[in-house]
Amino acid sequence: MNESLHDAIDRLLREDAGRPVRDDGFSLRLMRTLPAPRVTRPWLRPALVLFSAALGSALAWLLAPGGISVAQGFVDLARLQSQTPSAVVALGVALAMGVTAIVLAADDS
Amino acid sequence: MVERPEPADSELVLAVVARDDREAFACLVRRHQSLVRSTLRRLAKGDHGLADDLAQETFLLAWRNLRTFRFDARFSTWLYRIAFNAWLTDARKRREVLLDDLEKAPVADEALPAVSTAERMDLERALATLSDGERAAIAACYYADLTHEEAAVAMGIPLGTVKTHILRAKAKLRAKLDEDYR
Numbered sequence: 001m002n003e004s005l006h007d008a009i010d011r012l013l014r015e016d017a018g019r020p021v022r023d024d025g026f027s028l029r030l031m032r033t034l035p036a037p038r039v040t041r042p043w044l045r046p047a048l049v050l051f052s053a054a055l056g057s058a059l060a061w062l063l064a065p066g067g068i069s070v071a072q073g074f075v076d077l078a079r080l081q082s083q084t085p086s087a088v089v090a091l092g093v094a095l096a097m098g099v100t101a102i103v104l105a106a107d108d109s
Numbered sequence: 110m111v112e113r114p115e116p117a118d119s120e121l122v123l124a125v126v127a128r129d130d131r132e133a134f135a136c137l138v139r140r141h142q143s144l145v146r147s148t149l150r151r152l153a154k155g156d157h158g159l160a161d162d163l164a165q166e167t168f169l170l171a172w173r174n175l176r177t178f179r180f181d182a183r184f185s186t187w188l189y190r191i192a193f194n195a196w197l198t199d200a201r202k203r204r205e206v207l208l209d210d211l212e213k214a215p216v217a218d219e220a221l222p223a224v225s226t227a228e229r230m231d232l233e234r235a236l237a238t239l240s241d242g243e244r245a246a247i248a249a250c251y252y253a254d255l256t257h258e259e260a261a262v263a264m265g266i267p268l269g270t271v272k273t274h275i276l277r278a279k280a281k282l283r284a285k286l287d288e289d290y291r
Contacts, residue, residue, distance in 0.1 A: 009282050012232050013251040021143040021150075026161065030142075030168050031135050038129055 046104050053100040057093050118184035125175050134175075138168055141185060145192050148252040152196045152245060154237040163199060167192040182259070189253040190263040193245065200241060235285040239278050242266075246274035 061070070065085065073090025081087055116124075116136070124133035145167055149160035170191050178187055236244060249260035250271070257275070261268040 009279055009286065012229075012286075013247065016229060016232055017147065017252045017254070019147070021146045023139065023142055026142050026146070026164070027135060027138045030138055030165055031131065033165065033169065034131065034134070034172055037131070 049100050049103050053096045056096055060089060060092055119180055122175060122178055122180075122184065125172075134172060137171075137184070141188055142168075144185060144253060145188060148189065148248045149192055149196060151236060151248040151252050152193070152200075154244075155233045159199070163192065163195045166195045170195065182262070185253065186255055186259045186263060189249060189255060189259075192253075193249070193263055196245075231286055232282075235282045238285060239281055242270075243274045243278035243281065246271050247278050250275060 068086050068089055070090050070093055073086035076084045076087040077090055121133040121137050124130040146160055146164045149163045150157055153160040171188055245264060246260060249255045249263060257271050258268055261271045
């Protein structure tokens, strides 16, 4: 062992390290100890967001003073008349839809 | 028929993170169990039972923290860091045990092709006489196959200290084995 102890030690270490450890069921046992799979409901969050937005829009529609039309609001906005009550309601609906879209997009990414 | 190449570690990690893919994680475990367990066996002074417990803890921690893997290092390096910390935590808990038992014979392993049993037993015994730091550096650079730089990062010590540990460890092993063979 004296010939070149340095080389011999290097060889011993490398050969010892190169010996594979047989699995012998280790991987299987380990996989059994993993926590149970997550119960994912990917539809739940978008559904809640959409439902809230729809409910908010419906309430706004129902509670708005008579004679207000969202469609008329968008027409007013197109004519750059943003101060009319209909235009304000239309802006509110557009805002709710925008927020919904942003939340859903963020959730997706 | 063209065989499908084995997926890279990074692909498997992504599959686990994105889809909770257990088969991908099982593939990672099968691929790295040998390296992790053999490294931990050296760190644990040949105590195979303890090494396997720590290996199990290592993979469970890896599973829980896979989202934090940044792909800027090899997966095996990241895994070694977890294994090293698991061993360190355990070693701190059982400090008294680690400081004695140097004469205790290591557990015999299955047949080995190149290194004789006598040589390996001598090596295991000699490795057990090293300090924790020296043994950890040898385990990282030989058994976990890390570069000195990767070992330094994984162990959280300066590169120079890793090199010193390796040099001292080899000098001690040299002296110990020379004494045994005289």
